[in-house]
Amino acid sequence: GAVVSQHPSWVICKSGTSVKIECRSLDFQATTMFWYRQFPKQSLMLMATSNEGSKATYEQGVEKDKFLINHASLTLSTLTVTSAHPEDSSFYICSASQGSGFRNEQFFGPGTRLTVL
Amino acid sequence: GQNIDQPTEMTATEGAIVQINCTYQTSGFNGLFWYQQHAGEAPTFLSYNVLDGLEEKGRFSSFLSRSKGYSYLLLKELQMKDSASYLCAVRVNDYKLSFGAGTTVTVRA
Numbered sequence: 001g002a003v004v005s006q007h008p009s010w011v012i013c014k015s016g017t018s019v020k021i022e023c024r025s026l027d028f029q030a031t032t033m034f035w036y037r038q039f040p041k042q043s044l045m046l047m048a049t050s051n052e053g054s055k056a057t058y059e060q061g062v063e064k065d066k067f068l069i070n071h072a073s074l075t076l077s078t079l080t081v082t083s084a085h086p087e088d089s090s091f092y093i094c095s096a097s098q099g100s101g102f103r104n105e106q107f108f109g110p111g112t113r114l115t116v117l
Numbered sequence: 118g119q120n121i122d123q124p125t126e127m128t129a130t131e132g133a134i135v136q137i138n139c140t141y142q143t144s145g146f147n148g149l150f151w152y153q154q155h156a157g158e159a160p161t162f163l164s165y166n167v168l169d170g171l172e173e174k175g176r177f178s179s180f181l182s183r184s185k186g187y188s189y190l191l192l193k194e195l196q197m198k199d200s201a202s203y204l205c206a207v208r209v210n211d212y213k214l215s216f217g218a219g220t221t222v223t224v225r226a
Contacts, residue, residue, distance in 0.1 A: 032212060043204060043216040044160070093159050097212060106214060108152075108159040 003027055004096050006109035013084055014117055020080045021112045023094030029074035030096035034106060035067075038091040050077050084116045121217035123205050128223045129195055137190045137220045139205035148208040151179050151190045154219065155201045163203075164190065192222070200224045 003026040013019050023033055032051050036044040048064075050056040050071035058064045068080040077096075081088055091113050095106035120142040129135040141149070148167040152160035166172055166181035166188060178191040192199055205217040 034214075043218040044214075046213065046215070049213065091157075105162060105165070106212075108161070111157070111159045113157070 002105075002107045004030075004094065004107045004109040006092075006094055006112050008112060009110060010113040010115075012115045012117065015085055016083055018080055018082045019084055019114060020078055021092055021094075021114075023077045023079070023096065023109050025075045025096040025107070028096075028098055030077075030098065031074065032097045033071055033077040034095045034097070035069060035077075035079050036093045036095070038093060038111075044093060047079075081114065084114070086116045089114055089116045121205055121207055121215060123203075123217040123220045125218070126221045126223070128225060131195055131197060131224055131226050133195050135192045135195060135222060137192070137203050137205075137222070139188045139190070139217055141186050141188075141205070141207050141217075143186075143207050143209060143215065145210045146183065146207060147210060149179075149181055149188050150206040150208065150214065151177075151188075152204040152206060153201050154204055160204055195224045197224050197226070 005024045007022045034049050035047045037047050038044045046059050047062045048056045048058045048069050050069050052071050052074050056069035066082055071077040091111050093111040094109045097106045123139045150165050151163040153163050154160040164179035166179050171180045176193045181188045200223050202219040202221050204219045206214045208214055
């Protein structure tokens with residue numbers, strides 16, 4: 001159980017275009033989903049936290065107008081990178097939490113590698 | 118903010134034991150996680166500590182001292198497949214995770 005999927009697994013796009021990444025919890029309802037970014041040989045950096053049906057909370061330094069997050073249902077959250085530039089090339093990972101339980105554990109998706117040309 | 122430190126790299130021989138240390142300075146501490154991450158893949162959960170002491174789980178054990186802001190992950194009977202990055206993550210308040218930069222462990226035959 002507790003499987004999280006992401007789509008696409010990798011994407012290459014031209015500079016200036018927008019890219020949408022989907023994160024789905026397949027066998028549980030995720031009250032909270034998280035979006036992380038990881039540059040090569042660096043750790044995961046939290047970008048934003050989203051709760052179903054409400055606006056996402058962005059971390060300091062993350063532009064909310066550039067990284068649009070929608071969490072319309074308990075099983076789906078989307079991250080749209082608008083007007084992507086080469087510096088946005090990174091590994092984007094989502095995680096989902098049921099919001100309850102002893103560990104209140106986050107289950108991670110397999111990640112999406114974005115390359116902006 | 119959170120300040121989480123762990124060594125960058127460690128190398129060990131197959132069958133050996135390796136200990137990865139993690140120190141942290143944070144407010145609102147609410148648990149410490151260890152994750153394993155293979156290159157190009159998402160992190161997978163290894164262990165969780167919220168109280169002081171040792172948690173043992175097969176070949177992997179994790180220790181926490183809250184007063185010292187210190188944890189370690191112990192990997193025993195190392196196997197080649199254990200070559201990966203190991204991430205120390207501190208949970209703040211109820212849900213946010215702050216990750217360390219990760220320790221790359223290389224297991225040699």
